[in-house]
Amino acid sequence: MTDELAVRVRGLHKRYGDKHAVDGLDLEVARGEIVAVLGPNGAGKTTTVEILEGYRHRDAGEVTVLGQDPQTAGRDWRARIGIVLQSSSDLDEATVTELVHHWATFYPHPRDPEQVIDAVGLREKAKTRAGALSGGQRRRLDVALGIVGNPELLFLDEPTTGFDPEARRAFWELIAGLRDDGTAILLTTHYLDEAEQLADRAVVVSDGRVVATGAPADLGDRNARQAMVRWVEDGEHREIRTDTPTAVIAELAGRFTEIPGLQVLRPTLEDIYLSLVDAKESVR
Amino acid sequence: MTTMRLGWQRTRYEVRSFFRERDAVIFIFAYPVIMLAIFATVFGQGGATVGDDIPFAQYFLPGMIATGILLSSFQSMALDIAAERDRGGLKRLRGTPLPPASYFLGKVGQVLVTSLVQLALLLAVAALLFDVSLPDSPERWFTLAWVFLLGTATGTICGVGFSSLPRSAKSASAVVTPVVLVLQFISGVFFSFFQLPSWMQEAASIFPLKWMAQGMRSVFLPDGAAALEPAGSWELGLVALVLVVWLVIGLVIGVRTFRWQRRGDR
Numbered sequence: 001m002t003d004e005l006a007v008r009v010r011g012l013h014k015r016y017g018d019k020h021a022v023d024g025l026d027l028e029v030a031r032g033e034i035v036a037v038l039g040p041n042g043a044g045k046t047t048t049v050e051i052l053e054g055y056r057h058r059d060a061g062e063v064t065v066l067g068q069d070p071q072t073a074g075r076d077w078r079a080r081i082g083i084v085l086q087s088s089s090d091l092d093e094a095t096v097t098e099l100v101h102h103w104a105t106f107y108p109h110p111r112d113p114e115q116v117i118d119a120v121g122l123r124e125k126a127k128t129r130a131g132a133l134s135g136g137q138r139r140r141l142d143v144a145l146g147i148v149g150n151p152e153l154l155f156l157d158e159p160t161t162g163f164d165p166e167a168r169r170a171f172w173e174l175i176a177g178l179r180d181d182g183t184a185i186l187l188t189t190h191y192l193d194e195a196e197q198l199a200d201r202a203v204v205v206s207d208g209r210v211v212a213t214g215a216p217a218d219l220g221d222r223n224a225r226q227a228m229v230r231w232v233e234d235g236e237h238r239e240i241r242t243d244t245p246t247a248v249i250a251e252l253a254g255r256f257t258e259i260p261g262l263q264v265l266r267p268t269l270e271d272i273y274l275s276l277v278d279a280k281e282s283v284r
Numbered sequence: 285m286t287t288m289r290l291g292w293q294r295t296r297y298e299v300r301s302f303f304r305e306r307d308a309v310i311f312i313f314a315y316p317v318i319m320l321a322i323f324a325t326v327f328g329q330g331g332a333t334v335g336d337d338i339p340f341a342q343y344f345l346p347g348m349i350a351t352g353i354l355l356s357s358f359q360s361m362a363l364d365i366a367a368e369r370d371r372g373g374l375k376r377l378r379g380t381p382l383p384p385a386s387y388f389l390g391k392v393g394q395v396l397v398t399s400l401v402q403l404a405l406l407l408a409v410a411a412l413l414f415d416v417s418l419p420d421s422p423e424r425w426f427t428l429a430w431v432f433l434l435g436t437a438t439g440t441i442c443g444v445g446f447s448s449l450p451r452s453a454k455s456a457s458a459v460v461t462p463v464v465l466v467l468q469f470i471s472g473v474f475f476s477f478f479q480l481p482s483w484m485q486e487a488a489s490i491f492p493l494k495w496m497a498q499g500m501r502s503v504f505l506p507d508g509a510a511a512l513e514p515a516g517s518w519e520l521g522l523v524a525l526v527l528v529v530w531l532v533i534g535l536v537i538g539v540r541t542f543r544w545q546r547r548g549d550r
Contacts (some may be wrong), residue, residue, distance in 0.1 A: 055377060055545065075381040083379035090373030093301040105293045106382045129304075149380070 005064070006031050006153045006184035007052060012061035014047050014208075021047045023208035025061075031152070034175070034185040036199035036216070038192065040277055044208035045188040046086065046157060052186070053083050053155055066153055079107050081149030082183075084142045086158055091141075092131030096122050099130060100144050119177070120144045121170055136167040143171075147178065154178065160194060162266035172197050192269045193208045194218075206277050220272035232261035287383045294382075294390020299397050309428055313361060313402055316352035317409050320344055323474060324414050324493040334476050335512055338505060338523045341414035346500030347473035354434045354493055356399045361391060361443025362450075370453035370546060386443060388444070395440045403432060416504070426504045427520065431499035434527045438492050442534035448541040450500055467493045478512045492530045499523040 007029035014022040022044040029035045037045050050056045051063060054070035054077075063070060068077050091099060100117055104110035117126055120140040125133060130141060139159060146154060156175070160168045169193075175198055179185060189195055195202045196216045204212040205220065212219050227245040231238055231252060242248050245264050252259050267275075299390040303309055320341070328340035368374050377387060409417035421427050446463075450456035468474060471483050471494040477485065501509065502518035510517050 055375065055378070075383060078379065079378075079381040085372060085375075085376060085379070088372035088376060090368060090371040090376060093304040094297065098297070102293060102297050103380065105290065106380045108381075145376070193531070 008064040010062040036195035039205035082154040083148040084146040228265040230263040291389025295393025298394035316348045320348040337412035344357040350496035357439025358443040365447035366456035367453040428503045435496040438531040445538035495523045
């Protein structure tokens with residue numbers, strides 16, 4: 001309980017046959033922190049998360065989740081975590097209300113199921129069977145079942161895949177609210193805007209290793225974060241990568257009264273992410 | 285304590301879910317009743333009897349009760365759990381503090397409820413529509429009770445064990461249904477068991493359905509009909525023994541092979 005870290009992973013390895021799905025991965029999640037794990041398909045995100053959840057066994061490395069080894073942890077430990085797996089198609093016959101109330105009985109200190117239904121925005125669908133919900137509503141039901149046990153640590157594996165933009169926004173607010181209540185959250189996602197919106201820290205994984213970690217705004221090295229100044233001179237497009245765009249513009253301003261086609265571009269998280277993942281690919 | 289309380293919660297949840305799945309409900313409840321109606325009607329034409337004086341409906345009812353137990357325990361468990369595994373429901377439960385024992389208690393509870401409903405339905409149809417006389421002594425009702433309970437338990441446990449065999453929910457019925465069908469034919473559910481060739485009788489003796497049917501015949505047929513059995517008696521001790529042996533086999537296989545996740549998902 002006194003452990004400051006909700007998740008601590010050192011040198012994690014997992015092989016499937018000859019393939020290294022996870023190849024020396026390190027990861028930490030502090031209590032009350034949201035960490036987003038980013039990476040292309042097959043980077044080892046889900047394998048890593050499922051090892052932390054206790055579903056898969058690791059080949060090597062140290063893993064501590066809420067002070068215990070998931071491989072041997074028991075019911076008491078499971079009562080303290082919440083898991084939202086990737087898509088599922090079970091539970092069709094029961095209604096939202098029945099499911100959330102039923103799930104609450106599994107846990108020693110559950111949240112109020114009715115409040116959970118409100119929090120995930122399923123009040124109007126409370127009497128609807130799971131099988132009749134839309135994809136986005138189903139996902140919110142998954143989250144409701146993941147949080148009704150009042151977990152200290154919540155795993156979210158690609159929670160908003162298939163959401164429309166509005167539903168995604170509502171979902172982000174819900175997750176941010178959970179963090180404010182002190183829940184640590186480990187999130188895997190394909191969506192960089194999701195990581196940017198939600199995560200205190202992002203971890204970029206490629207080929208089973210962490211290639212970068214930091215606040216989403218600070219990801220990447222200095223080169224990756226350089227601004228790009230573009231303009232048109234002598235009928236040609238020119239561009240300079242620089243740490244000091246203001247100085248470049250001041251110099252240009254001396255030569256032109258109005259700088260033709262002036263643009264100052266900051267790399268988006270997506271640009272940085274792609275450069276990180278590509279760099280890793282080219283090393284291989 | 286928690287395990288029992290959650291087992292009760294699971295039973296309520298499972299029973300409710302079961303009755304909402306209309307196809308399964310209709311199949312499991314209607315199949316033995318329809319089969320009883322067809323066979324009793326076809327073979328019983330013109331007042332034909334089995335042996336000297338047993339009406340066909342009376343002779344078939346025990347077999348239909350046994351086959352009903354096989355469907356609502358073995359077949360329903362094997363299919364349900366294979367589907368739950370394939371759809372990720374088992375994996376989801378594995379991630380909660382729900383004790384595995386409570387999950388299985390819920391399954392057992394559901395099977396008990398559905399099997400009892402089915403037994404009541406069969407008895408009612410047989411008595412009201414086909415004039416079958418129900419057991420007339422406490423001893424016979426007692427035999428009915430223990431063969432029913434032990435058969436249900438064995439079927440459930442074997443169904444859980446069998447559920448790990450199909451690779452997916454889709455292939456589950458292709459794997460389970462032939463087993464159930466063949467057992468029904470060789471175990472004398474649709475025919476008079478004593479008319480089957482002896483090699484078939486011997487093959488059927490390996491599996492529990494033949495013994496369940498035999499135990500049920502001892503409940504519904506006159507004492508004299510025991511002479512029609514291959515052994516010349518009801519062999520109730522052997523009925524209990526074979527069912528218990530299968531219970532243990534199913535338990536051992538179930539414990540060793542049960543998976544919370546899809547094949548290769550680890």
